[in-house]
Amino acid sequence: MTYKFIEGSVTAAKGFTASGVHCGIRKNKTKRDLGLIFCEKKCTAAAVYTKNLVQSSPITITKKNLSDGYAQAVIANSGNANTCNADGDLKAQQMCDLIAEELGISADDVIVASTGVIGQVLPIEPIASGIKPLAEALSVEGCTDVAEAIMTTDTVKKEVAVETVIGGKTVRIGGISKGSGMIHPNMATMLCFVTTDAAVSVDMLQKAVKAAADDTFNMVSIDGDTSTNDTLSVMASGLAGNDEITAEGGDYDIFLEALTAVCRELSRKMAKDGEGATKLLVCKVSGAVSDKDARGVAKSVICSSLLKAAMFGADANWGRVLCAIGYSGCDVDVKKVDVSFASSKGRIDVCKNGAGIDFSEDVAKEILLEDEIDILVELNSGSFCAEAYGCDLTYEYVKINGDYRT
């Protein structure tokens, strides 16, 4: 591990400040609904977006603004997705114009994002009136306020930062995210904003963002389905002073590992904060014949409603793991599959070669009562691995399934 976790998030890296205010998009005055991240200098920037055919207006405008590979600020609101609105692009552009004028930067250097209800016209007045207080509140401590401003049904703020050394220079990467990790987590809007003081070229930054997202955020989901607004953006200020990363290898690998760590931790936090969830589930698949099959199996298992319900009930119902593997569409020999469950209380094997084995239900229960559960699937057919992140299904609905076996 070439990095360590540190306190903070989007303002941990040199050059960045942030803020969040309540401007009035939401009726609840105690909840911030407009957030800002700003860098004192123009950054290289890159992003990945939802693959949904229906895309939000903020994504349309952000894609345009990032086409040159540079950005200096992020503005984001919650309470309204600004999607499927006839005047959506205009409103998203207005958000950029307003904050750019206030900050004295170019409107083309603004990343804009919205999350909330689809198909309701976004009122621009509260945002216009909130711009000045938002800019005035910029500070290093403001990272917590912007993390709150993008929350919707999230119950906790999601902030992560890491520190590493690249070319002899201390580099920091930090991020915030929102996403409530529902039964189909990808159908909820996921927003994630990452900042770093590493010097990274536009091309390599885009490559790193894509790679990090594929192993993390894109594994908190059944099949790459995404909401209309999903956005992950990274801004790199270069203020750490390292030689700019312009190619793969040494420095890039260290940067990617640290960036992936930030994204993975934010993914785990999102999964664990699933609506109504009581525990984080991680499905770790090994022995697959291809990368695609490893990912496919992991996602299929983590998204099985029946398995999620069983995990809520701390019921070692491994048959539901086998079932989810069976319908994953992946290349699997079901007669070779081994399944185990693990947590901080230990590990228990429950299925060998596709059939049940004797195990202690009491020990299994003790393991599964923990709040972070690993579902270990060994396919015994190849050398590829993957991890997927999810949560349990809770409440009355789940009681029916959680108790099904007894």
Add this chain to the structure above:
Amino acid sequence: MTYKFIEGSVTAAKGFTASGVHCGIRKNKTKRDLGLIFCEKKCTAAAVYTKNLVQSSPITITKKNLSDGYAQAVIANSGNANTCNADGDLKAQQMCDLIAEELGISADDVIVASTGVIGQVLPIEPIASGIKPLAEALSVEGCTDVAEAIMTTDTVKKEVAVETVIGGKTVRIGGISKGSGMIHPNMATMLCFVTTDAAVSVDMLQKAVKAAADDTFNMVSIDGDTSTNDTLSVMASGLAGNDEITAEGGDYDIFLEALTAVCRELSRKMAKDGEGATKLLVCKVSGAVSDKDARGVAKSVICSSLLKAAMFGADANWGRVLCAIGYSGCDVDVKKVDVSFASSKGRIDVCKNGAGIDFSEDVAKEILLEDEIDILVELNSGSFCAEAYGCDLTYEYVKINGDYRT
């Protein structure tokens, strides 16, 4: 419509009797757990099964027994799926042997099915001791008992029968099914047994079963995912006396329409009886560029957890319909999509050309408070149509999403 609905189910057609008993696979003695359908003569028979790579032992044995296209009885148990068990095939064969001996028929003419927990050894003793009472209880009135015997988390029995005229002869088709229509209904085991007194050749019966299933049971699901045990079988006694249906056209079309009606009604009953569900949802898609795209859009919409939650809250959140269409992977021009909601209280248009239109929230609420809701999607791009069946998402989890827009 060339058929009419009548009372009854699997014993409505000439030649069939049925029964259901409690034999002891389930601990709850008030719940029947072993069921039988019998025909006084050998029938042509056909079936379709789960596409899951993991398949139950009863399916393995039934496939073998139906390879010649004939059957005379169905035996089915609930409380144990007999799947992923080392001795599963042996036990499924024993079930066939036991009932065949008792009824004086060939064991190769038995359709066997199980539903319940995966990966627990099936105890054969209760079944062996239940065989005699089961056979002795055979009667026309027993259709209700066998419908109960296959229930798991179902809250209501599912029985349907129709009557039609083929070649001047009155023909009846009836069926029972079980399936609790969960969030991913297809991950629950669906069992459906249909009987008819029509004379139909093996080949045409297999063709009809496949066609009927594709338009009905396979549309109660997101993407064809199926449990390890799903089975739909049809037995045709020929006792109606019609000229045997041996080719497509005239008689076959009438038979298929009636068979599809039975399967559709059973599909609707399964969807409406979804665990915790308060209403049936039917997504009717028109104007698609292909049959595949029509089906894909309908399934994607009906399986959206967020939309299902909105329907529970009687919230006309059409943005979630657009979102589900957008990630369906189908060929759709989202700028052309119209969406309406309808029920017995009327119809309301909520989205035109991919954007919201003004509509009365009060009228929408009144329509959506009904217990059978149609979600109408006009893609305006072609001439293909499809219907998919589902249910709302309820309880605490759903409250979070159902109230999201307010």
